[in-house]
Amino acid sequence: xxxxxxxxxxxxxxxxxxxxxxxxxxxxxxxxxxxxxxxxxxxxxxxxxxxxxxxxxxxxxxxxxxxxxxxxxxxxxxxxxxxxxxxxxxxxxxxxxxxxxxxxxxxxxxxxxxxxx
Amino acid sequence: xxxxxxxxxxxxxxxxxxxxxxxxxxxxxxxxxxxxxxxxxxxxxxxxxxxxxxxxxxxxxxxxxxxxxxxxxxxxxxxxxxxxxxxxxxxxxxxxxxxxxxxxxxxxxxxxxxxx
Numbered sequence: 111x112x113x114x115x116x117x118x119x120x121x122x123x124x125x126x127x128x129x130x131x132x133x134x135x136x137x138x139x140x141x142x143x144x145x146x147x148x149x150x151x152x153x154x155x156x157x158x159x160x161x162x163x164x165x166x167x168x169x170x171x172x173x174x175x176x177x178x179x180x181x182x183x184x185x186x187x188x189x190x191x192x193x194x195x196x197x198x199x200x201x202x203x204x205x206x207x208x209x210x211x212x213x214x215x216x217x218x219x220x221x222x223x224x225x226x227x
Numbered sequence: 228x229x230x231x232x233x234x235x236x237x238x239x240x241x242x243x244x245x246x247x248x249x250x251x252x253x254x255x256x257x258x259x260x261x262x263x264x265x266x267x268x269x270x271x272x273x274x275x276x277x278x279x280x281x282x283x284x285x286x287x288x289x290x291x292x293x294x295x296x297x298x299x300x301x302x303x304x305x306x307x308x309x310x311x312x313x314x315x316x317x318x319x320x321x322x323x324x325x326x327x328x329x330x331x332x333x334x335x336x337x338x339x340x341x342x343x
Contacts, residue, residue, distance in 0.1 A: 143331075214260065
């Protein structure tokens with residue numbers, strides 16, 4: 111158990127719908143990352159938050175958005191869903207760098223498997 | 228440009244034998260970190276081992292060791308005494324610059340099958 115929790119584990123929805131994926135980082139971790147894993151694109155970085163603020167953006171579609179709340183949990187919102195959005199969505203967390211090598215490992219949650227029908 | 232290359236889509240290994248999973252990387256930054264993750268069929272991503280670019284010694288974690296050859300830009304994962312439970316996808320990943328909160332860039336993975 112990595113200490114990162116994600117809900118729900120599975121999500122089945124229809125095209126055009128909107129869903130919200132939730133992530134709680136490990137205790138003490140301030141950074142949250144979202145990744146998408148699909149068969150054709152592999153594992154891709156979507157977006158990162160640090161202590162409530164957006165820190166980096168990757169290949170995230172405009173239909174997708176995220177936020178990190180004061181209690182550090184994060185939500186990824188996916189709207190106007192398309193068949194191609196079906197994927198495994200991971201949240202990962204890590205501590206703020208302290209200058210010590212080895213403190214920045216990203217620990218992954220179990221993922222949310224999204225199926226768009 | 229592909230930053231992480233895993234050239235072995237699939238590999239087989241006999242139980243109790245050692246196996247090496249290849250990973251080469253591309254970066255011009257002198258400061259970076261290399262990671263290996265395991266993804267069993269259940270789907271979760273499990274952190275196995277890391278290597279910092281300035282580490283003098285190769286990383287080891289139990290049955291996992293990382294054969295880090297900086298000049299060749301390779302970071303191969305060695306699993307000793309393979310077990311049936313080692314059957315999974317294995318991903319090599321890199322972060323640059325090392326020490327910063329930067330996202331991981333993943334390779335396409337290698338599917339390892341351990342045979343009894």
